[in-house]
Amino acid sequence: MNLKKNYINAGLSSWLLLFFLSLIWGSSFILIKKSLLAFSPLEVGALRICIASIAFLPFLLRQLKDVPWNNLRYFIIVGFAGSGIPAFLYAIAQTEVDSSVAGVLNSLTPIFTLLIGLIIFKAAFKWLQLWGILLGFLGACLLIILRNGWQLSAEVNYALLIVVATLCYGISVNVVNYKLSAYKPLLISSISFILTGPLSFIYLLTTDIITDVTQHPDGYVSLISIAVLSLVGTFYSTIIFYKLVQNTNPVFASSVSFVIPIIALLWGYVDGEILSIYHVISMACILVGVLFIRKAK
Secondary structure, eight states: OHHHHHHHHHHHHHHHHHHHHHHHHHTHHHHHHHHTTTSOHHHHHHHHHHHHHHHHHHHHHHTGGGOOGGGHHHHHHHHIIIIIHHHHHHHHHTTTSOHHHHHHHHTTHHHHHHHHHHHTSOOOOOHHHHHHHHHHHHHHHHHHHHHTTSOOOOOHHHHHHHHHHHHHHHHHHHHHHHHSTTSOHHHHHHHHHHHHHHHHHHHHHTSOHHHHHHHSTTHHHHHHHHHHHHIIIIIIHHHHHHHHHHHSOHHHHHTHHHHHHHHHHHHHHHTTOOOOHHHHHHHHHHHHHHHHHHHTO
16 A cells, blocks of 8 residues: 555656646746847857856765766766757757747657667667657647747758757766666766866856846846756756656656647747647647656656
């Protein structure tokens, strides 16, 4: 009886973490957009990594004795693939790609997660998992298309940057699950960000970031946006995400990418956009797809 109760509580906790992450990351595109008002894409990416790295530094200093130096290569992979590279790719891409298109392309993450798990880590294949991914991706596509009146517009080269970013996410999630599952999420996050932070800091020293903040009319708006994006959308959410990976499986954790467009749509509805029955059907497809992925564990 206790085992059954613990299983139910663990399942509920996983769902709550999933939707909490969706709420945070579903709001990240607007924060990136606001950050780009005063900063260049490279500055946005570097600031995002630097601020998060500074936030993680005290935690790493307290856990230095627990750092597994023999697995440092895996932390480097997670640092650059899970945060460092995507932070720059998304910022560059969103100078040309609509946030709605970025949202649907982000839904490729579970697909890459499954493929990398199968090909590189020899993960067990489950048909229910595959059907869940396809159903979730279909729902995400319909949701974005309906939101824009059946029209999608994006510069292909910039859109491909987001595809590369989702591939990086797929690599990172699998490495965390198969190589770093024995370590606490806070330790994984701290080491990974500290490894990428110095390069971003060095780059910022070559920029006019202070001038951008003080002299650009939107300087402080962009600074606040990137601070929130870094501390909430990167620092805090990364810890939660790695915890979710360890509690469930890589594909279920990465299915947060399917729910992100729902959050974006709901924000649009609050802002006065129309919510139709077709949007509800699309959201239902996404949620059923995520349920299939969860059941396939």
